[in-house]
Amino acid sequence: MKPRSLMFTLYGEYIQYYGEEIWVGSLIQLMNGFGISESSVRGAILRMVQKDLLQVRKKGNKSYYSVTELGRRRVEDGVTRVYSAPRAHWDGKWRILSYSFPEEKRELRNEIRKELTWTGFGMLSNSTWVSPNPLENQVMEMIKNYKIEENAILFSSSDVVSHPKEWIMEKGWDFQQVTDNYIHFIEKYSPKFEQLREKALNNELSDEECFIKRTTIVHEYRKFLFQDPGFPRELMPVDWVGTKARELFWNIHQLISIPAVRYFESIYEAAPDRDIKPQRDKAINPFKEVYV
Template identity: 30%
Template sequence: MKSSVAIDEFIASRDHGEHEQLAPHHYILTLYGLFARPTGVTIPVASVVQLLADLGAEPSSVRSAISRLKKKGVLVSQQTGSGKGYALAAELEPHMQAGDERIFSSPSMNIRDPWLLVSFSVPESERQNRHKIRTGLARMGFGTVNAGLYIGPARLQAEAVEYIREHQLWPYIELFTCEPSGLSDIQEKISRWWNWDKLANEYQSFLNSYQHEVEGWQTALRQGAGDPLEAFRLYMPMITRWRRLPFLDPGLAPELLPDHWVGNTARKLFGDLHRLLSPLSLQHVQQAIPDWKTRSTD
């Protein structure tokens, strides 16, 4: 199914590492998710090339990435008044909405909330489906109890069901909601189900990269000196690096997190920079897209 290919490509875009060079297709998905999708704007190819050139991407690499995303079904071609353009495929919208909630709303479970268990068994002759299940669940933030049992907050159920349905994996999977019988050793178990050290390192890397930016931008905006281009150049990589982290972090109850959890500090930093940089970045994008106002209200 082409839709499942598109969904796989979209979810796989979260897999870049903390120190990995961001590729054009990462930026393209961020660009469409932030600026095109909320307003229904189709972005002309020339504008995508221009905006990513502002981030240092070569035009040939951008055009190649656009072509690849079109073949995967992530982008769909639409004609605009200024030439050929692209929009995100409609079937990605549920995943975009789930991403919006995680990235910008920071949902977390209550200590009394139920858990979701995903149990699966796949014949060896169909191990490609086993790989799809494990990869998909990991990219949604589920922890690994054992080879055939994954766990996460019950609020992940809708996203998991959508993934299972799109990939026709129901013959291999059972879902259960449950609650622990006691809290005596659940923190120790959780530390085995999720790699807190790795996630803490990624949060700390994000802090190291961006924590020095807040004060300067606060001052610039107070003085009316914020530059839309410079805001865009900081905002796009910041968002692109951040948007994978909420999918590695399951959003557990505060009582279950490690002491002095660095993720809380990193999320506050993200929220501060998002509020400071988003309006200016939008101005820069609007300037790069012909007839923005007309096509954003069609």
């Protein structure tokens, strides 16, 4: 696991429910369980602070880290997409973003492309991106954050005159690759689920083992956010394999969530001046109701 990516997973899975702040010593100990050294953790923290994703607060001789507004938006977007089931119905509208950047803003253009891919947009051409999901607020916030009001324009349309929606879906997203990756996920984690269930029935799972396994599968499942745009169900096949993968993910997650959270709580240390009211129930079960 890359330290920065794992840190986002830890904030989304646990830290956000415990005051959104953690002592660096606790963070180092948690990440050490995944084979990441203290120097790698501190290096990742420094880079995330420089990119305005993390901020530090000193209390005595200890440092406590929390996400910035930009970091919080990325954490919340990721958590929402991981734990919210797709909408059942499509409102019939395409959200279309078009932009144009001068050559001197080439790196910014690359950042925008990463953001759009993460959000679930598909690329129709180098400067035209689309999504059937109601992402207007997220896109407008992105435009504001990057200060690209003069470079980008967002449309919403229910009519595409030249092509059917099936063409747009094939052009903007590689659903065959997404399908193959979901099948691989199912083949990999189905036997792991059976093994975990048997060990749980025999009381053979430690809290630390559950924490590592839950965090690992979330980390693996998060990768689909860069592949599966989360289309409304009516646009997808009835037997869409992504639904089966999500059910497997839920089964494993909930099987080991209570001991995983218990282990996190044993390592977590809040600042002495913070009166934390943990949202333990949300940490154990962050899954959200199905959208309609």
